[in-house]
Amino acid sequence: MRQRPFLTPIIGALPTTVPFVGPEAQERERGRPFRARIGANESSFGPSPRVIARMESVARDQWMYCDPDNYELKVAAAAHHGVAVENVVVGEGIDGLLGLVARMYVAPGEAVVTSLGAYPTFNFHIAGVGGRLVTVSYANDKEDLDGLLAKVASEKAPLVYLSNPDNPMGSWWEAPDVVRFIEALPETTMLVLDEAYGELGPASALPAIDVARPNVIRMRTFSKAYGLAGIRCGYAVAEAEVIRDFEKIRNHYGVSRMAQIAGLEALADQDYLHSVVARVAAGRERISA
Ligand SMILES: Cc1ncc(COP(=O)(O)O)c(C=O)c1O
Numbered sequence: 001m002r003q004r005p006f007l008t009p010i011i012g013a014l015p016t017t018v019p020f021v022g023p024e025a026q027e028r029e030r031g032r033p034f035r036a037r038i039g040a041n042e043s044s045f046g047p048s049p050r051v052i053a054r055m056e057s058v059a060r061d062q063w064m065y066c067d068p069d070n071y072e073l074k075v076a077a078a079a080h081h082g083v084a085v086e087n088v089v090v091g092e093g094i095d096g097l098l099g100l101v102a103r104m105y106v107a108p109g110e111a112v113v114t115s116l117g118a119y120p121t122f123n124f125h126i127a128g129v130g131g132r133l134v135t136v137s138y139a140n141d142k143e144d145l146d147g148l149l150a151k152v153a154s155e156k157a158p159l160v161y162l163s164n165p166d167n168p169m170g171s172w173w174e175a176p177d178v179v180r181f182i183e184a185l186p187e188t189t190m191l192v193l194d195e196a197y198g199e200l201g202p203a204s205a206l207p208a209i210d211v212a213r214p215n216v217i218r219m220r221t222f223s224k225a226y227g228l229a230g231i232r233c234g235y236a237v238a239e240a241e242v243i244r245d246f247e248k249i250r251n252h253y254g255v256s257r258m259a260q261i262a263g264l265e266a267l268a269d270q271d272y273l274h275s276v277v278a279r280v281a282a283g284r285e286r287i288s289a
């Protein structure tokens with residue numbers, strides 16, 4: 001029999017899975033398009049007209065590589081959150097950043113705590129580094145903060161995941177509860193606080209950003225409220241040394257020139273963002289009624 005190159009033991013032991021089966025694959029499988037594309041939590045309101053105009057105006061510049069430092073976008077994101085540019089790293093959406101976090105904090109066999117049924121792409125990345133997922137059931141349709149803390153302690157987990165507001169539950173914890181959770185974590189456990197839907201939930205669910213704390217990484221994306229899922233751009237806010245650690249392994253040319261420009265323009269058009277958030281809230285009221 002023919003030999004073949006060996007995979008690493010971790011990859012060799014993995015099943016072939018997809019973290020999230022995309023709508024396109026589902027449409028191919030069923031042989032017809034969806035009538036409404038709602039399963040991936042994209043914003044069909046799309047990006048701001050300003051973003052579209054800006055992207056059109058730079059279409060011809062795409063022969064150039066991106067700025068590998070993502071500098072202007074980082075400066076804008078830092079100003080947006082009132083932190084320093086040293087506290088921001090840009091990546092290929094939150095998904096891309098989650099993959100880096102898995103590599104940064106999880107050695108093979110180590111426990112990683114998340115909620116049972118929480119965002120699957122995080123789990124996929126943990127499996128890819130040989131981490132051992134430990135899950136905690138939702139309680140009262142929410143992530144069980146005390147349950148997560150107990151598992152972190154009993155498993156000595158280096159990493160825990162919390163999405164706030166949460167997908168899939170659509171529920172959230174208020175900022176004081178999140179802060180209590182953060183303060184109860186061991187200093188040696190890193191929290192990924194996934195705020196993909198941060199702009200769409202109540203502002204009261206978002207704790208003040210504290211970049212002095214080395215064990216919290218806040219993640220934001222242009223995919224949801226900003227209506228730019230297709231460009232693959234997001235960022236993380238964290239303590240400066242944590243950000244320097246991302247620099248060691250991130251894909252420096254991974255966020256395209258177009259994505260950086262779109263993200264920059266999207267951040268600049270907060271009026272549009274607020275109009276989308278209001279329309280989403282109105283739709284939510286109507287549908288729930
Ligand atoms: C909780 C959560 N985190 C992250 C993502 C992905 O974000 P991005 O498009 O920035 O990779 C999603 C997308 O559905 C999500 O629901």
